[in-house]
Structure formats: structure tokens, C-alpha cells
Amino acid sequence: MSTGQSSPPSATEISARAVQQRCVLITGATGAIGGALAKVYATPDTHLVLHGRQQHTLEALAAECRMAGAKVTLSSVSLTDDTALKAWLTALSVDQVPDIVIANAGKNTHPTHEGGLEPWDDVQALLDINLKTPIAMTQHLVPAMQARGSGQLVFISSLAGWHGLPTTPSYSASKAGIKAYGEGLRGLLAPHGIGVTVVMPGYVTSPMSEAMPGPKPWEWSPQRAANKIARGINANRARVSFPFPLNFGTWWLAVLPAGISQWLVKRFGFHHTGGS
Template sequence: MSVGQVTLPVTGKSRCVLITGATGAIGGALAQAYATPTTHLVLHGRNQSSLETLATACREKGASVSLSSAHLTDDSELTAWLDSVCAQHVPDIVIANAGINTHPHDNALEPWDEVQALLDINLKAPIAMAQRLVPAMQARGSGQLVFISSLAGWHGLPTTPSYSASKAGIKAYGEGLRGLLAPHGIGVTVVMPGYVTSPMCNAMPGPKPWEWPPERAANAIQRGVAANRARISFPFPLNFGTWWLAVLPAGLSQWLIKRFGFHHSGGV
């Protein structure tokens, strides 16, 4: 396995799916959902041991797999990796799933170094990936970009202000990109999950209503991507409630957030 580049095996696979953050709960479930004998998976993650274990499981389902742990925040390393992938097979589906979170502590703002790292991974890296991949997809005339936002993107939460900002930003970027790229045959889907069982979710304080297992989330995402849906948001009750936070007067929304227990702990 190469850190900056991958070498794709020469196969008769008809579809190439690239997933970042593949060692996370949703990323791993997505990899397994897409693992078929007609698929080549390009899986990215920082935990190499977990990545190898996931690759083995996907190969057992018949998929061919290439791995990378390129630094997504290093422009030259990211460019070298994506150029290497595209030189052999421009990905048909790209799921920019890598993400991190941070929380305020003791009524203080999140540490600035944590905020910078969060914005680099959650917002800047997916945009940088699009910059490298879109020209290749345009030249081919097809492709699908999938950006992972969050229901926290509907309205900023006091327990995760920087995370909320990053997810609102990637939501807006994906929505804008969809209209820009549609004439080129490129679909763009924004995914807005609620609580999905994972170490990141477990680390979030506060209530976690309608929590889904990662396999259920992956199935919903896969169906929505196949239909080129503009937005995939779940679960319905939580999505409906958080959507209202975006359309109600801000003062009322913030009062509701406090009433539901997200003023001291929590996050979506």
C-alpha cells in the first residue's frame, strides 16, 4: 500500500468507487455495501490495520480493492494520489466521507488548532478533491460526487459550532456544484445524516434520538446515490425537526434547541 498513490489492478471491473474515511463507521459500511464482483474500490483511511481488515472483507465479496492513506490536507500528496487513480480509472462514484468533530469545553470555544484541523478535513479536503476530480469526470462525461454533511448543517448547534459550520458549508458547496455540473453529466449528492452509531457519535454528549446503525445509513445513502438524489437526509423525524430550525425565526429555533437539551451537551 502506498501512502500517496495507489496502483489499481488491471481488471474487468465496470465500476470504480472511491471512499475516503473508509475506516469510519459509515465509510466502512459503505465499502461493504458497494463491494461486488463488478466493482473496484479505492478505500482511503488513516488506520492502516483497520483498512486492511476492511479490504479483506470487501475482497471476500468479490470486489477488487486498492488502499491509500494519503494526507487529505496535504495538497501535493492529495493531488498525486488522485492523479494516480484517475490515470488508470476515473472514479465513477466519489464519496468524500472523512470527517472529525470537536466540542467546546467549560463554556470556552473549541481550541483553535482543533477548529483548523476540523475545517481542513470536513470542508477544505472535499472541495480540493472536487477540484482534482471534476475535470477528469467532465472529460469522460459522467461521474457522481457525494458530500457528507449532517443534520447539524440545518442550524448551528451551541455544542458543536465549528462542526455545524463545516457541515453547513459542504452542504452549500454541494448544492451549488450540482447545478454547475449537471450539464456535464456529473451528479452531486449531499448526505445529511443524523446520529449514526460510531466512535464519533459515542463521543458526543447529550441525547441521540433516532440513532441508526451504520449499515442502515449506508443502504440509504447507496439507494439515494443510485437515484442521483440531490439530498439524502435521515432519519425522517429528526430531519423534519432540524429542517424547521432552519426556517423558523432564529430566536425561536435557539429556544427550541435549548429546550431539547442541546445547550450544554449534544450534537447531530
């Protein structure tokens, strides 16, 4: 006779439920957009793998996500050390291959004075984290995604990827590169059930945005940006760009003759470094 009470789940049932959790990997989780995305995806049916360099901020974010019901795993492995990166992603995939991978870690640099170039060491470090690391992550994770037949890769580009800005030439180059890589990869991996989304944000309130020279029109909050990005990811959108009309205007910079685009860039004040 039934007592009206259900028996507690067995260890096998608990394990099965854990496996059914979607796994969302976010690098740069201690940044403004990364942290906001972690909070968006922090639900009881999600295992969040959060990577960041600021340990105190990362642990505080993890506590908040756990309060929302998510399972959280943390890492501060060096993303630019390919051996360490591969070992981390391989170990992670033994337990569960990530369902969504958001390669959000990035940095910026800019000329320090009018007419000067960006410091070479800064340029190399920027290209390593903005361009090489997302490609390396793809190399290490895609075979397991292909074997499973599903997955979603998300690359964070920028509206600066449409046309290089004199204030941030190396940053623009890295974002144009990851944009092109993501676009090419989408067609390559679609037959294997793997989606690819390229995100092209404008200015989002953050210390990195604050440090960038030049005007910052139509700046969004991290929360607004994260909600927009998550909707695009969940819909497997090829591109998520915002805000309008800045995304529309920067798209035209790529379409118009280069001379006109460069005149417009100067006209709107994106040619001053802000240095001495």
C-alpha cells in the same frame, strides 16, 4: 467441431472487463459509515478505492470486501496535504477515473467546558478535513469526469448543517458549508453529466457520535445508514437525509425565526457541552 467448452478469455478481454468495472472511491473508510458503505459497494463488478488512517482496520475491511468479489486498492495518503492529495488522485485517474466519489472523511470537536470555545488547533484541523478536503478533491477530479462525461460526487454533511448547535459550533459550520457547496455544484456540473448528492445524516452509532455531547435521538446503525445513502446515490438524489422525524425537525430549525429555533435547541438539551 465444438467441444462444448469455451476458450479462456484473452488478456485483451480481461483488460476490457477490468476497465468496465465501476470505480468507487471512499475516504474515511475506517469510520462507521465509510466502512458500511464499502461493504455495500463490494461487488464483483466494482473496484473499491478505500482511504483510511487506521491501517489494521483498513486492511481487515479490504479483506472482507475482496471476499465479496470486489477489487480493492488502499491508501492512507494525507488528505490535508494538497500536494500529496493531488498526486494520489492524478495517479489513480490515469488507470480509471472514479465513477462515484464519497468524501466521507471527517472529524468533530466541541467546547471542553461551559462557555468555553473549541481549541483553535482543533477547529483548524476540523475545517481542513470536513470542508477544504472535499472541495480540493472536487478540484482535482472533476476535469477528468467532465472529459468522460459522467461521475457522481457525494458530500457528507449532517443534520447539524440546518442550524448551528451550541454543543458543536465549528462542526455545524463545516457541515453547513459542505451542504451549500454540494448544492451549488449540482447545478453547475449537471450539464456535464456529473451528479452531486449531499448526505445529511442524524446520529449514527460510532465512536465519533459517542463522543459528541448532547442527546442522540433516533440513532441508526451504520449498516442502515449505508443502505439508505447508497440508494440515494444510485438514484442521483440531490439530498439524502435521515432519520425521520429528526430530519424534519431540524429542517424546521432553518425555517423558523432564529429566536424560536434557538429556544427549541435549548429546550431539547443541545446547549450543554458535557464538560466541567
